Amino acid sequence: MVDFGGWEMPQQYTSIRDEHLAVRKVAGLFDVSHMGRFQLGGDGVPGFVQQLVTNDVSQLGHGQAQYNLMLNEDGGIVDDLVVYSGSEGFFVVVNASNREKDLAWMRAHSPAGVEIEDRTFELGLIAFQGPRAQELLPCDADLDAVPYFGWGHGSVAGIDALISRTGYTGEDGFELFIAADRIGEAWDAVLAHGKNAGVLPAGLGARDAARLEAALRLWGNDMDESVNPYEAGLGWTVKLDKGDFLGREALQKVKAAGPHRQLVGLKMQPGDIARHGARVSVAGKGLGAITSGTHSFFLGYPIALAMVEARSLSVGDRAVVEVRGREAPAEVVKLPFYRGSARSHSEKKESRHG
Amino acid sequence: MADRRYTRTHEWVSVDGKQATIGITDFAQSQLGDVVFLELPSVGRKLAARDTFGVVESVKAASDLYAPVAGRITAVNDKLSSRPELINSDPYGEGWILKLDLEGDLPSELLDEAAYKKVTEESTH
Numbered sequence: 001m002v003d004f005g006g007w008e009m010p011q012q013y014t015s016i017r018d019e020h021l022a023v024r025k026v027a028g029l030f031d032v033s034h035m036g037r038f039q040l041g042g043d044g045v046p047g048f049v050q051q052l053v054t055n056d057v058s059q060l061g062h063g064q065a066q067y068n069l070m071l072n073e074d075g076g077i078v079d080d081l082v083v084y085s086g087s088e089g090f091f092v093v094v095n096a097s098n099r100e101k102d103l104a105w106m107r108a109h110s111p112a113g114v115e116i117e118d119r120t121f122e123l124g125l126i127a128f129q130g131p132r133a134q135e136l137l138p139c140d141a142d143l144d145a146v147p148y149f150g151w152g153h154g155s156v157a158g159i160d161a162l163i164s165r166t167g168y169t170g171e172d173g174f175e176l177f178i179a180a181d182r183i184g185e186a187w188d189a190v191l192a193h194g195k196n197a198g199v200l201p202a203g204l205g206a207r208d209a210a211r212l213e214a215a216l217r218l219w220g221n222d223m224d225e226s227v228n229p230y231e232a233g234l235g236w237t238v239k240l241d242k243g244d245f246l247g248r249e250a251l252q253k254v255k256a257a258g259p260h261r262q263l264v265g266l267k268m269q270p271g272d273i274a275r276h277g278a279r280v281s282v283a284g285k286g287l288g289a290i291t292s293g294t295h296s297f298f299l300g301y302p303i304a305l306a307m308v309e310a311r312s313l314s315v316g317d318r319a320v321v322e323v324r325g326r327e328a329p330a331e332v333v334k335l336p337f338y339r340g341s342a343r344s345h346s347e348k349k350e351s352r353h354g
Numbered sequence: 355m356a357d358r359r360y361t362r363t364h365e366w367v368s369v370d371g372k373q374a375t376i377g378i379t380d381f382a383q384s385q386l387g388d389v390v391f392l393e394l395p396s397v398g399r400k401l402a403a404r405d406t407f408g409v410v411e412s413v414k415a416a417s418d419l420y421a422p423v424a425g426r427i428t429a430v431n432d433k434l435s436s437r438p439e440l441i442n443s444d445p446y447g448e449g450w451i452l453k454l455d456l457e458g459d460l461p462s463e464l465l466d467e468a469a470y471k472k473v474t475e476e477s478t479h
Contacts, residue, residue: 016388016413017439205387205413271391273411295390295413302390324393324409324416 002204005096007034009204016205017297023169023210024298024340027130028202029190032168032175033183036099037123038106041089042114049083049090052109052246054229056239060085065149065166069229069237070102071247075254076225077232078105080217082166084151093125093175095219109246124183128190129173129210130199131341137174138193139163146174148343157189168207170214170340209294212303215265215336221276222263222291222305230259231307233335261288262310265335266321268293268302272328274321280306280330282319287312290321296337303337304330358446359422359460360470366446367422367464374423374454378410380445381474386412389441392434394451400426401454403461408451410441422464425454 002011009031012019022028040049049057053068060066064085070078079098084091094102099120106116130136134143141154141163151164162177178186191201208218217223223232228251230238238251268274274293279286288308295302304321313319313332320327358368364382368375383389391411401407401421408419431450434440440449465473 011387011414015442209413271393271411273390273413273416275416295411297388297390324411 004204005034005099007096009034011205012203013201016203016209019200019202019206020209020297022198022200023130023171023202023206024338025131026198026200027128027133027136027171027173027194028169028200028206029187029194030127030129030202030207031124031187032127033120033124033180034096035120035125036094036096036102036118037120037125037177038092038094038103039089039117039119040092040106040114041117044111044113045089048110048114050242051244052106053081053083054238054245054247054251055083056242057083057085057090058242062087063150063152065151065164067149067237069234070105071229071245071251072225073247073250074225075228075247075250077219077223077227077229078102078225080219080223080234084164086151097220122180124178124180124186125175126178126183126187126190127167127169127173127175129167129169129171129202131171132197133171133173136194136197136199138189143174148172156186157193159186159189161186167342168214168216169210170216170336170338170342171210172341208292209296209298210340212292212294212305213296213298213336213338214340214342215305217263217305218292222307227261227307228254228259230254231261231263233263259310261307262313263291263335264306264308264313265333265337266290266293266304266306266319266330267333267337268304268321268323268328268330270301272321272323272330273302274304274306274323274328274330279322280308280319281327282312282317287319299338305335359464359466360473361420361422361464362473363418363420365420365422367460369423369456369460372456373428374425374456375450376422376452376454377445377450378419378441379470379474382417383442383445383449386410386417386441387414388412389438392438392441392451394430394434395427397427397430400424400457419451421454423454423460424457426457427452428455429453 167173274290278290293304317332393409406418
């Protein structure tokens with residue numbers, strides 16, 4: 001067990017390799033109850049959320065969710081979060097390590113009439129992720145009716161759940177919000193139902209490998225308050241023309257001048273795992289540092305993200321990374337390293353209609 | 355195994371006449387998590403006790419390997435280059451790392467099973 005944002009979490013249940021492969025080939029079940037969950041209510045909520053985050057939440061209908069960033073006045077990333085819209089207002093899921101900071105930040109910026117309630121401890125959260133997640137989830141709801149980044153109510157193994165087609169692995173799958181006193185029961189039922197198909201409980205190690213292959217950024221590693229969305233390659237979440245929001249003015253300047261840094265993907269040689277903070281250079285000239293790195297059991301080689309000077313590296317370029325005190329060769333590759341099943345469901349649907 | 359001895363840095367050594375076999379302990383592999391790579395020395399190299407002789411790289415971290423005893427390397431486990439996971443699945447058997455021609459006496463700082471168990475219990479608290 002390791003400490004993760006104050007929560008005791010398993011790095012692995014059995015083996016990171018087996019758990020990771022289960023997620024890529026069948027489905028894996030993650031306990032992500034450590035993530036912060038806030039309910040936002042009151043008349044002023046839509047306007048408040050719109051000026052709090054970077055994406056355009058006015059586009060969100062009830063039953064839809066959206067990936068977002070929350071910025072400070074300098075355009076630095078306070079946190080990344082998923083915003084859910086429903087008839088009772090908004091619900092947000094934030095990083096575990098930022099829960100208290102985010103709560104204070106939101107309350108400090110909220111107008112009168114907006115209620116922000118921390119529901120982290122009354123609602124559990126588990127994520128069932130993999131190409132066969134839909135088929136293997138014991139659930140009475142019509143999951144075909146839940147699009148990518150959509151959510152609805154249903155029952156999982158007879159237990160009331162909020163079912164969201166979201167995740168952090170690059171695979172299709174669901175995040176299940178269930179009352180804390182019944183989450184254990186649901187966990188056991190999902191695992192039992194999928195056991196013969198190869199479903200495994202998966203820990204933080206498998207989660208980190210899967211999210212990195214999918215090039216999903218991790219707050220605290222790949223971005224933080226000193227990094228702006230354009231540097232992190234998350235400009236697609238920023239809607240500068242939606243009206244005012246926190247950090248907008250700073251971002252307009254960054255966009256006009258161009259970001260100073262960029263996040264790139266690196267493929268390493270077997271055995272050369274680039275660790276957070278390792279120096280990245282070309283011909284002796286330092287360009288930046290590794291932000292995340294691991295061995296990908298699925299791809300069969302180590303992969304890494306690096307924050308480097310803007311326009312210093314492009315896909316196909318060679319660089320070197322300091323690994324165990326020596327210079328290890330790296331190749332710049334396209335992101336994501338692996339595109340899982342995450343969008344294929346909605347893409348299939350679209351092609352059926354069109 | 356009665357004659358297996360341990361280091362505080364979580365290597366084990368078992369001695370048969372002049373030949374010493376070296377690996378990392380079950381506790382070490384469980385702490386490291388899935389091993390993905392080993393950087394190992396060549397046959398013929400001489401090691402003094404406590405010399406670093408290689409690196410074990412797991413998904414979590416890279417850790418140095420220390421020689422529990424002095425000697426000349428007579429064999430390196432080739433299987434580990436294609437199957438590093440043997441360190442996890444069988445650390446005292448198929449996951450052995452080096453064989454040495456022992457030189458001199460066994461260092462007195464080596465721990466027996468009971469003393470090593472204490473070390474591991476302390477480090478998990």
